[in-house]
Amino acid sequence: MKFGKILLILSMLSFSACATSSDKDMKSASAPKGTISLSFDDAPRKSSFFSGEQRSKRLIESLKKSKVERVAFYVNTSKMDKEGAERINFYAKNGHLIGNHTHTHPMLNNTDLYDYIRDIREAHEILEPLNGFEKLFRSPYLREGNTLEKRDRVREDLDRLGYRNGYVTVNNYDWAMEDLFQNAKKQGKKINFDALKRVYVDVLVDSIRFYDDMAKAVINRSPSHVLLLHENDLAAMFISDLVKALRKDGWEVVSPEESYSDEISLYKTSTLFVGNPGRIGEIAKDNGWKLSKLWHEACDEKYLENLFISEGVFTK
Numbered sequence: 305m306k307f308g309k310i311l312l313i314l315s316m317l318s319f320s321a322c323a324t325s326s327d328k329d330m331k332s333a334s335a336p337k338g339t340i341s342l343s344f345d346d347a348p349r350k351s352s353f354f355s356g357e358q359r360s361k362r363l364i365e366s367l368k369k370s371k372v373e374r375v376a377f378y379v380n381t382s383k384m385d386k387e388g389a390e391r392i393n394f395y396a397k398n399g400h401l402i403g404n405h406t407h408t409h410p411m412l413n414n415t416d417l418y419d420y421i422r423d424i425r426e427a428h429e430i431l432e433p434l435n436g437f438e439k440l441f442r443s444p445y446l447r448e449g450n451t452l453e454k455r456d457r458v459r460e461d462l463d464r465l466g467y468r469n470g471y472v473t474v475n476n477y478d479w480a481m482e483d484l485f486q487n488a489k490k491q492g493k494k495i496n497f498d499a500l501k502r503v504y505v506d507v508l509v510d511s512i513r514f515y516d517d518m519a520k521a522v523i524n525r526s527p528s529h530v531l532l533l534h535e536n537d538l539a540a541m542f543i544s545d546l547v548k549a550l551r552k553d554g555w556e557v558v559s560p561e562e563s564y565s566d567e568i569s570l571y572k573t574s575t576l577f578v579g580n581p582g583r584i585g586e587i588a589k590d591n592g593w594k595l596s597k598l599w600h601e602a603c604d605e606k607y608l609e610n611l612f613i614s615e616g617v618f619t620k
């Protein structure tokens with residue numbers, strides 16, 4: 305039986321067991337669209353517009369102000385020099401989850417299997433003693449390898465270490481928006497920060513809707529989503545605005561653990577992806593969806609550059 309069908313049956317069972325007609329009326333009037341948790345990859349990223357310390361402070365203050373109690377930071381331990389380690393401890397001290405994103409951020413598709421496993425283990429040794437560390441692993445570039453052997457051997461090794469997959473459900477190119485911003489700064493372009501905020505927030509909210517619609521089509525419900533973000537300057541500047549927009553759009557922001565308690569966390573794709581659209585895209589592909597349908601239109605660097613220009617973030 306297909307995974308989607310199993311979930312459909314489960315969701316029908318729970319619906320008929322729990323919902324009364326008055327529950328239903330209340331839900332349609334005020335209930336959120338669903339739940340979503342936030343995750344920030346590549347921490348601690350090097351400083352750019354902000355210093356690393358400024359970025360971390362800004363991010364934590366904004367999350368606090370927005371009453372987001374727990375997010376996940378996926379860490380590359382090779383960046384944990386004295387300042388980097390302080391920033392990771394600062395995140396943990398503020399109640400956030402610390403996950404493994406490898407030591408040096410290699411791409412499994414072009415890395416030797418054993419070098420890759422060593423890289424995961426090196427990160428594990430460094431992270432294990434830290435407060436806030438949980439055995440969640442997110443693959444760099446979301447890539448699980450270019451051969452079945454690599455994919456399955458890494459999965460086995462992670463299982464042996466007791467890790468769970470820190471998958472995302474909402475893929476997006478926030479990193480490309482960050483690059484466009486940083487490059488424009490370097491080139492001395494004048495940035496319209498209001499337009500930048502609007503584009504960042506709108507692209508992310510729209511990408512969540514896109515993957516949520518995909519989920520409704522393939523598993524017949526809205527799962528607890530996991531939003532991919534990076535620990536970058538745009539997040540430090542605009543995370544409060546993003547959280548506000550998410551809530552306005554009907555999303556409740558929850559902890560990473562709550563998202564990863566969704567049944568889709570147990571899913572293992574049978575497809576070998578070159579890129580990876582995220583967990584919903586994996587399920588869609590296994591249900592016969594075409595690869596070209598699995599990415600939101602803004603997962604495209606040229607599209608984003610044109611959008612930045614047309615929305616007046618900077619001029620050409």
Ligand SMILES: [Zn+2]
Nearest residue numbers: 345346444445
């Ligand atoms: Zn990464």
